[in-house]
Amino acid sequence: MEIRRKLSYQFILIVALILLLSFISIYISVSSFRKETFYARLESRALSVAQLLIDVDEINAELLRKIEKSSSSGLPYEQISIFDYHNELIYTSDEKNGIIFDTAQINEVRLKNELRIKERNFEILGLFYKSKYDRFVVFIGARDVFGLEKLSNLRLILLIVFFISLIIVLFAGLFYSDRALSPIIKVMGQVDKIGVSNLNQRVDEGNGKDEIARLASTFNEMLERIESAFKVQKNFISNASHELRTPLTIITGQLEIVLLNEREPQEYKTVIQSVLEDIRNLNKISDRLLMLAQTSSEVAKINFSAVRVDDLLWLVTNEIVKRKPEYKVSITLNEDLDDENMLTISGSEQLLKTAFSNLIENACKYSPAEKKVVVALKNDSESLQISFKDNGIGIPDEDIEMIFQPFYRGRNSLEYSGSGIGLSLAERIVKIHSGQLKVNSKMGEGSEFILIFPLLHPSKL
Ligand code: ADP
Numbered sequence: 001m002e003i004r005r006k007l008s009y010q011f012i013l014i015v016a017l018i019l020l021l022s023f024i025s026i027y028i029s030v031s032s033f034r035k036e037t038f039y040a041r042l043e044s045r046a047l048s049v050a051q052l053l054i055d056v057d058e059i060n061a062e063l064l065r066k067i068e069k070s071s072s073s074g075l076p077y078e079q080i081s082i083f084d085y086h087n088e089l090i091y092t093s094d095e096k097n098g099i100i101f102d103t104a105q106i107n108e109v110r111l112k113n114e115l116r117i118k119e120r121n122f123e124i125l126g127l128f129y130k131s132k133y134d135r136f137v138v139f140i141g142a143r144d145v146f147g148l149e150k151l152s153n154l155r156l157i158l159l160i161v162f163f164i165s166l167i168i169v170l171f172a173g174l175f176y177s178d179r180a181l182s183p184i185i186k187v188m189g190q191v192d193k194i195g196v197s198n199l200n201q202r203v204d205e206g207n208g209k210d211e212i213a214r215l216a217s218t219f220n221e222m223l224e225r226i227e228s229a230f231k232v233q234k235n236f237i238s239n240a241s242h243e244l245r246t247p248l249t250i251i252t253g254q255l256e257i258v259l260l261n262e263r264e265p266q267e268y269k270t271v272i273q274s275v276l277e278d279i280r281n282l283n284k285i286s287d288r289l290l291m292l293a294q295t296s297s298e299v300a301k302i303n304f305s306a307v308r309v310d311d312l313l314w315l316v317t318n319e320i321v322k323r324k325p326e327y328k329v330s331i332t333l334n335e336d337l338d339d340e341n342m343l344t345i346s347g348s349e350q351l352l353k354t355a356f357s358n359l360i361e362n363a364c365k366y367s368p369a370e371k372k373v374v375v376a377l378k379n380d381s382e383s384l385q386i387s388f389k390d391n392g393i394g395i396p397d398e399d400i401e402m403i404f405q406p407f408y409r410g411r412n413s414l415e416y417s418g419s420g421i422g423l424s425l426a427e428r429i430v431k432i433h434s435g436q437l438k439v440n441s442k443m444g445e446g447s448e449f450i451l452i453f454p455l456l457h458p459s460k461l
Helices: 003-055 061-070 103-112 145-193 211-260 265-294 298-303 309-323 349-365 422-432
Strands: 079-083 089-092 114-119 122-130 135-142 305-308 328-333 344-347 372-379 383-390 436-442 446-454
Touching: 003 061, 003 079, 003 122, 003 135, 003 145, 061 089, 103 114, 103 122, 103 135, 145 211, 211 265, 265 349, 265 422, 305 309, 305 349, 309 328, 309 349, 309 372, 309 383, 328 349, 344 349, 344 446, 349 372, 349 383, 349 422, 349 446, 422 436, 422 446
Parallel strands: 328 372
Antiparallel strands: 079 089, 079 135, 114 122, 122 135, 305 344, 372 383, 383 446, 436 446
């Protein structure tokens, strides 16, 4: 059900309950007030008639009937019966149609002093009356025609007011819930119109103060994040396809040129070697892209195990030096690193290998003079620190913030081969190992990349 209708119905229910309770209490109090005043009138009338008959010697039943007929008491259909102490009827105002009272009722009046009976629309009051010499029971009955009519009028009015109020409340509820929800509906309409093609659009934040404005601003913040993620994604795809297309274009060009004429076998060999080099490069780029995608999700954490960092660094170094013998890698361990637990972290060997080899290769690549990197391991009680220090070209201050973004290449490194994926990959790998990656660098003097990993304590092994 729509919130608008739900609110209105709940509102109606609450108002209906309040009205019902107040109308019922009004009706009950008016009705009991009518009853009490009517019985009070019956009592005063009964007493005055009894007094006349019993205490005034000159008045007998016959005379009293005549007096009663000629004077109006204001009590409609009034009937009075008086019984003496033998329960003998000594007076009745209506000899033909008078209400008959039985002995039990008369005795009950004697016992309780007062009795109220309802019979044939008559409200009857039985009273115990004591005179100087005797004790009597007086019954007086009448119909409260006016009082009951007023009461039924009141009932009708209350019913009409009740239903009219409910109708008014229903429309008022719909109107106000409409007004209250219209800003939300407006926001919904605006959000509905935002799609991939117009992600730069924002929702109207209205007065900027109330809850709806907060909702709109939350939407806008979310749109901001989606838009920037979308931009990053778009750039990533275009950069990735550019990185893959360049070597492919070079390969195609080389092969086309070589096919134009008949060549010497040596020439074919040279071209094939060059194409092979390009394909290896292409392979490396696609491997790194794949790894970049893998490290973007938590799934990469699933294959974590205990990894000896020093062993892994030696392995990586051997592989690199085998491929590029001109690279010099020196690994130093702090003296107090004598316990193997201080060199063990929880991680993925494959991913850590990639991160280490990117950092070692970068350090050697960007120090063209000596092509050397010093890898130093230090520790404290909680973490292991690995630094990769070179005396190379350094990184311009303006680039430091950007070098961890995929495909970003420093402005002083464009003459070196590379695709700008290595560092961003290394940073993600460190992040999923709950580590930190810091960089200190000075243009022309060299760079130092520091990795800090939490240690895998013996208790966790
Ligand atoms: P690539 O080396 O393929 O360009 P990376 O992501 O590994 O991509 O590095 C990004 C950029 O960071 C490099 O283009 C370079 O400008 C800078 N950089 C990385 N390591 C070093 C280093 N050791 N010395 C100087 N600059 C570096």
